[in-house]
Amino acid sequence: MKRIGWTAALVLGTGLLTACGSGGGDAPMATVITDRPTPITTAESATSAAPSTSSPSMTTAPSTTTASPTSPAAAQAKPQDYAGKAPGWYYFSSPSGKFECGIAVLQSSIAGCHGSLPDSAPEVPGSGASGTAVKPNAVQLIAGSPAKFESLGDPKFHRFDGPAAALPYGEVLTVPGSGSTNGLRCSVDEQTGVTCTDQVGHGFTVSDESFDLR
Known part of the structure; x- marks a missing residue:
């Protein structure tokens, strides 16, 4: 009776080991199959995303370089x-x-014009009689001070030693200052007229129709 029981137990144990061995062989196959696609899919999505992020920057660069000229x-x-x-x-x-x-670059740099001043220019004190208001005959800028209309006894900005050269439209004539005064620059525009400015924002723009003093 004891020998029969031991034999039956041995046969039963062998059957259980065989069953576990066949079932355990399928489990690792399933684990390998499900684990492999995950890193492959991630690598493909990363490489496909790289061109999409680099291509917008490629289109932005040319637009910046073409705008500067x-x-x-x-x-x-x-x-x-x-x-x-x-x-x-x-x-x-x-x-x-x-x-x-x-x-003129003197102790104080100055710039100014004579000519066809607009009718809207305000009257100023006369050069010979300060109590009398007259039409101005010049506009003048002293560097560092606001520009203003003036009545000058002498045509200060007329060249007596020969004809003054015409300053072409769009060109800028810049004259450095002297000593503590800053420089001045002037230009001529076909629509707005003559503009002269100093380096701190004062200046004038004048034509035969309008003006701006600052």
């Missing part, structure tokens, strides 16, 4: 081409001939 710097006139015989004086006229202008 649309704003070229204004042409600079040569001061020596407008120099008068008196030291420190530079004269020019507008291409239309309506204005004669000058820049």
Whole structure:
């Protein structure tokens, strides 16, 4: 009786080991199959995402480089081409001939114009009689101070030693300052007229129809 029981137990144990061995062989196959697609899918999505992020930056770069040539710097006139015989004086006229202008580098740099001032220009004290209001005959900018209309006894900005060269539209005549005064620059626009400014924001724009003093 004892020997029969031990044999039956041995046969039963062998059957159980065989059953576990066949079932355990299928489980690792399932685990390997489900684990492999995960890293493959992630790698493919990462590589496919890379071109989509790089392509927008490729289209942005050309638009930035093509925009810069649309704003070229204004042409600079040569001061020596407008120099008068008196030291420190530079004269020019507008291409239309309506204005004669000058820049002077003295103890204080000044710029101004005579010519066809607009009818809307306010009256100013007369040069010979300060109590009398008269039409101005000049507009003047002293560097560091606001521009204003003036009645001058002498045509300060007219060149007497020869004709003043015309300053072409769109060119800028810049004259450095002297000592503690800052420089001045002037230009002529066909629509707005003559503009002269200092380096701190004061200046004037004047035509035969309108003006702006600042």
